[in-house]
Amino acid sequence: MPNKTFFAFILPSLIAMVLFIALPIVSVVVQSLYVAHERVMVQVENCQPFGGCSTELRVDAAATAELQREQPLGRFNGLGTYFNRAHLATDELGAILSSDRSFDQKVAQIFNLPFYKALIFTLVYCFVVTPLAMALGFAIALAVNALPKVTKGPIIFFSLLPMIITPLIGSLILYWMLSPNGILGATIQHIFNDPTLSLRASPVLTWTALLVYGVWTNGPFSFVVFYAGLQTVPADTLESAMIDGASRWERIRYVIIPHLAPLATFVALVQLMDNFRVFEPIVGFSAEANATSLSYLIYNDLSGDAQQFGSAGATSVITIIGVVILLMPVLIRTWREFKLKAV
Amino acid sequence: MSDAVAQKRPLALNAIIYGFIVLWVILAAVPFFWTVWGSFKVEADFFSRESWWNAIFGTSTTRQTGNAFTGAGYYGAWVLRDFWRAAGNTIIVTVCVTVISLTLGTLGGYALARSGRNYAFWILIAALVFRAMPHITLVSGYLLPFFQLNIWGVLPTSIIVLVAINQPFTLWMLHSFFLSIPKDLDESAMVDGCTRFQAFRLVIMPVMWPGVVTTGLFSFLLGYNDFAVTAMLLSAENQTMVPKISSFLGSIQETGNVMYAVAAVVSATVPLFILVLFFQRQIVSGLTAGAVKG
Numbered sequence: 310m311p312n313k314t315f316f317a318f319i320l321p322s323l324i325a326m327v328l329f330i331a332l333p334i335v336s337v338v339v340q341s342l343y344v345a346h347e348r349v350m351v352q353v354e355n356c357q358p359f360g361g362c363s364t365e366l367r368v369d370a371a372a373t374a375e376l377q378r379e380q381p382l383g384r385f386n387g388l389g390t391y392f393n394r395a396h397l398a399t400d401e402l403g404a405i406l407s408s409d410r411s412f413d414q415k416v417a418q419i420f421n422l423p424f425y426k427a428l429i430f431t432l433v434y435c436f437v438v439t440p441l442a443m444a445l446g447f448a449i450a451l452a453v454n455a456l457p458k459v460t461k462g463p464i465i466f467f468s469l470l471p472m473i474i475t476p477l478i479g480s481l482i483l484y485w486m487l488s489p490n491g492i493l494g495a496t497i498q499h500i501f502n503d504p505t506l507s508l509r510a511s512p513v514l515t516w517t518a519l520l521v522y523g524v525w526t527n528g529p530f531s532f533v534v535f536y537a538g539l540q541t542v543p544a545d546t547l548e549s550a551m552i553d554g555a556s557r558w559e560r561i562r563y564v565i566i567p568h569l570a571p572l573a574t575f576v577a578l579v580q581l582m583d584n585f586r587v588f589e590p591i592v593g594f595s596a597e598a599n600a601t602s603l604s605y606l607i608y609n610d611l612s613g614d615a616q617q618f619g620s621a622g623a624t625s626v627i628t629i630i631g632v633v634i635l636l637m638p639v640l641i642r643t644w645r646e647f648k649l650k651a652v
Numbered sequence: 653m654s655d656a657v658a659q660k661r662p663l664a665l666n667a668i669i670y671g672f673i674v675l676w677v678i679l680a681a682v683p684f685f686w687t688v689w690g691s692f693k694v695e696a697d698f699f700s701r702e703s704w705w706n707a708i709f710g711t712s713t714t715r716q717t718g719n720a721f722t723g724a725g726y727y728g729a730w731v732l733r734d735f736w737r738a739a740g741n742t743i744i745v746t747v748c749v750t751v752i753s754l755t756l757g758t759l760g761g762y763a764l765a766r767s768g769r770n771y772a773f774w775i776l777i778a779a780l781v782f783r784a785m786p787h788i789t790l791v792s793g794y795l796l797p798f799f800q801l802n803i804w805g806v807l808p809t810s811i812i813v814l815v816a817i818n819q820p821f822t823l824w825m826l827h828s829f830f831l832s833i834p835k836d837l838d839e840s841a842m843v844d845g846c847t848r849f850q851a852f853r854l855v856i857m858p859v860m861w862p863g864v865v866t867t868g869l870f871s872f873l874l875g876y877n878d879f880a881v882t883a884m885l886l887s888a889e890n891q892t893m894v895p896k897i898s899s900f901l902g903s904i905q906e907t908g909n910v911m912y913a914v915a916a917v918v919s920a921t922v923p924l925f926i927l928v929l930f931f932q933r934q935i936v937s938g939l940t941a942g943a944v945k946g
Contacts, residue, residue: 310767314848318763319775322756322819329816330782333793340796381800449676452669455661462932464673467681469928469935474684475877477894478917481901482687485914490699492686492707525679530939537940557665586786589879592898604788604880611792611884618796625789632784640777647773 334629341390341622343383345615349373383619390623397627398422424624427601430516434602435584438523443576445524446531447569451561453532454539465533472529480593483522484508508594515599522590527583531576538572539565581635585628603628684921691918692721695911725915729900735916737889738896741807742876742920745892748811749875750868753818757871758864760819761826762852766835776827779820787817787880794885805887813881818874822867828941829863830856866938869931876924893920 316323349372356362392399402425405418419425453464471479486493489507497514498506508515542565550560588604591597597605603624610621689707690698696712706712710720717724729735764772794813798804833856841851857864876894883895891899897920900913928935 310763310848312769315763315767315769315772318848318852319760322760322823323775325756325812325816326779326782326819329794329813330785330790330820333790334785336793336797337789340793381796448672452673452676455669456673464677465936466928466932467677469932470684470925471680473873473924473928473935475879475894475920475924477879477898478920481897481913481917482683485690485699485910486683486686488699490701492704495700495704529680533936533939537936582784585784586788588786588788592879595901604786607788607792608880608884611788611795616795618792621792625792628786628789632786633781636781636784639780643777643780 337622337625337629339622340382340618341626342385342387342619343622344386344390344619345383345617346373346376346380347384349376386619390619391627394422395620396424396623398424423601423606424627427603427606430600431585431587431602431604433516434520434523434587435581437520438527438584439577439580441520442524442527442580443531443573445528446533446576447535449528449532450535450539451565453536465536468529468532470529471526472533474526476526476589477593479526480522480590483518483525484594487518508596509598512599515594515596519587519590519594519596519600522594523584523587527580530580534572534576535569538569542568578636578639582632585632585635603631684925687914688918688921691725691911691914692723693911694722694724695909698911698914725911726919728909728912729916729919733900733912733916735893735896735919738891738893739919741886741890742892742894744807745811745814745882746872746875749814749818750871752811752815753822753871754864754868756815756819757822757826757867758857758860759852760823762830762856764823764827765830766838776824779823783820783824787878788884790817791880791884798885804885805890807886807890810882810885810892813885814875814878817881818871821874822871825867825870825938825941826863829860829867832863833859862934862937865931866934866941869927869934870938872927873924 349369350366351369351372352364353367354362354364391397394401401422402419405415408415410418420429449468453461453468456464474482485491487497487508488494489498494507498504506514508518546564546568547560550564555563586604587602588608591600591602591605592608597609601609606624607621607628610617610624686707693707693710693713694716696716697706697710700706700712713722714720716722764776790813795804798809803809837859838848838851838856841855842848846854879894879898882892883898886892886895888899893916897913897916900916
């Protein structure tokens, strides 16, 4: 296809991506280097009938607004935002690590730094939910594959629901069931015989609930992909394995799993990418007191009356770096394959 | 794994398989049915302090309304809290996002599939990286420029943003569908005197419909399920259903109208339910098409 035709075809799509994906990334980087203006202060003399006069500092709202209008980005701050307490918190982290407290206390203190609290949860969510969801999906795929044909359709239908559901809505549905007056929440209180146990009060329960939600909503994707993969397992290999006396488990271990391995890498990557941006469940479960994620931090900075663009920008840049690190293996592999093809 | 194998399966294994599947279907489906059922009750039943049997029999609902089922939650959400407006906005946003995404995506995906050059490869790789960007990080880049340009808060802005965010995925998917259509088809059309665009429109598109429908479903889902973009970029009166539900939560939990939110959630789930019901096969094939081509 000649260059000119190619670009004529792809141009609209390319413009959309450059304008609304590439440029915002630049805009985020620029924003992260600025912080909000300091408020303009004026000295005001304040006289009372009997107290005499005193001078005090007041915020000059008009001048602040004027400054804000002239320079909407705020004032230049360099990399300052990246290292302050709300982000990488290098000073605080150094102080905590060099202090002579016990390991538990150090962990608890690090957990009080908002960025690390979010980072730890995001990583735990990523690396716990992804393997568990894949294991669940694989188990369902194996089981469904063994069922008679008529039952497969309805089972696939119900299995798709947790995946297709709007994340915020799915987490709300589980949240209501888990609330102390909901069916699951009340049952949990009954089992542990603790009437005060609730999502709000217990960080452990909140984390468990979020992870369970993650597995519930991610499992079906692995299931569908693995189930499709199972249909392509060569029957000859399975048969010869059986003739050689391989047990059921050995057939799964030595024929089916190696056959599905490339699919599994693909699923793992897609799910890691998606789980890294975990966000809606934290809003849905109102979990921000016990668990936050990087995406939630950004959302939190941007919503509310005082929007902190600099802070949101810094967290965004760090998140984007995280995504690129996660993607590195794929990028390197694709690059190698491309070089091989070119040679 | 044919039926011959199935017959040789020991009874215990069969029991495990069936037990596991039943358990999974319960886990997957019951939360939805429970919430749908509960949305027709009053709050004292759905969030019952005494026993969850109340939610099944509707004890308090009967006491308060005289009937075991009530539509009060739906009335509150749709009529009193203007959920109908949010539903209308959702229809506008999802339809526009799907149509525009597919138009841009088919053109671009076709070009990528038929060009063997280096830059096509690099565009695909860039799309892969863009696909991985968390949406909220991009949103934090939009807000300030959109405030400056005074285009914040209106539906067209959100539509364009969602289309752009959706492009990487659409391009990848349609590109792999176009690859499965033999090159000879459009080449012979061009030999017969079609221009490239005519070959694309008159020869390739008619055989592409299954791929377009599948990709369209996923574009629809992206627009419909989005929270990050629509919550941050739409003003209160232009909100779509999902941010509307989240704005319900804060205001409603104080006034004791949680059932409005429950009813709204059920209302927003119904279209997804219908979608899976009718397009199950396309959704499954779409998920696996992405997997095979990676």
